[in-house]
Amino acid sequence: MHAKSSSPGSETRVLIVDDHPIIREGMRHLLNLQGDLHVCFAAASTEEALAAMACQPDIAIVDISLQSDSGLDLVKTLRHRHPNLPILVLSMHDESLFAERALRSGANGYLMKLEATDHVVSAVREVLAGNIYLSAAMHEKLARALMIPQERSKGPIASLSEREFEVLHLIGLGFSARQIAEKLNRSVKTIEAHQANIKEKLDIHSGKELMRFAIQWIESQ
Structure with missing residues (x-):
């Protein structure tokens, strides 16, 4: 069972949504090692994530593959209910296929799980700064797509x-x-x-x- 933890007001509150306990706890540990980041809740489902908004997170990290729903449906719900909440999507799926769809759903960034250990902190900081987080290769692909209209x-x-x-x-x-x-x-x-x-x-x-x-x-x- 996951519960809200107390944290100093100066820390950035992070909500993690992932249905794999090892991923949740590993991410919690990694982010809590940072002096200015604190995981206020680690949710295993859409229902837990929506209830966890009571901890007033400053950013949400959402896995695409949740057990009960698609994580992108949760992203859409969070974007509708909390328009200013930065959202970083975490996924096992290929960025080249899913990143654009994640951004259209309302995410502010996309990070593949294979790269999460090395890049999640920088991705969180980039999204918190108001920027879009994608790999350099994906940035280039989307830029080309904008220059060449596609049907x-x-x-x-x-x-x-x-x-x-x-x-x-x-x-x-x-x-x-x-x-x-x-x-x-x-x-x-x-x-x-x-x-x-x-x-x-x-x-x-x-x-x-x-x-x-x-x-x-x-x-x-």
């Missing part, structure tokens, strides 16, 4: 929900429905329902065709 965002992929988008990405990486269910802490039946919705929205008629589409989509990014 991709208006295509059928844009119709996918955040969770469907996540499932499509994992399909493209070669994971089976059972493996995706394990990664996202969901039932196989739920993942299969997401796959059925994806196929309907993308006008795809078989599992093999869906996998081929997902792989080609990832490679095209």
Whole structure:
């Protein structure tokens, strides 16, 4: 169980939202080592995160892959309810595929978990300063996209929900429905329902065709 801790008023209060206990506690420890940062709450779910807003965090770090909901749906909710709250998205997913979607959802930055240990403190400080945090490569990619208008965002992929988008990405990486269910802490039946919705929205008629589409989509990014 996670509870609010007392902290001096001069410290920046951080809310962590991640459904993996090791990630939560590791992040808490790392941030609390900084003299000016204090984790006021480490939430495991959307419900806990929304309740934890009582600790009045100065920044939220939100994982995309929450057990009950997509973290990006939580980002949208937080952005709607707390327009001025800086939000940093933390994810196991490839930045090149998910960062733009995270920013459109209302995040102020995107950090891959593989880089979190080395960069989370600098990412937090960058977002707190009012800047967008992305890797240098992703900054360049988005800059190029702004210079060359693309219709991709208006295509059928844009119709996918955040969770469907996540499932499509994992399909493209070669994971089976059972493996995706394990990664996202969901039932196989739920993942299969997401796959059925994806196929309907993308006008795809078989599992093999869906996998081929997902792989080609990832490679095209």
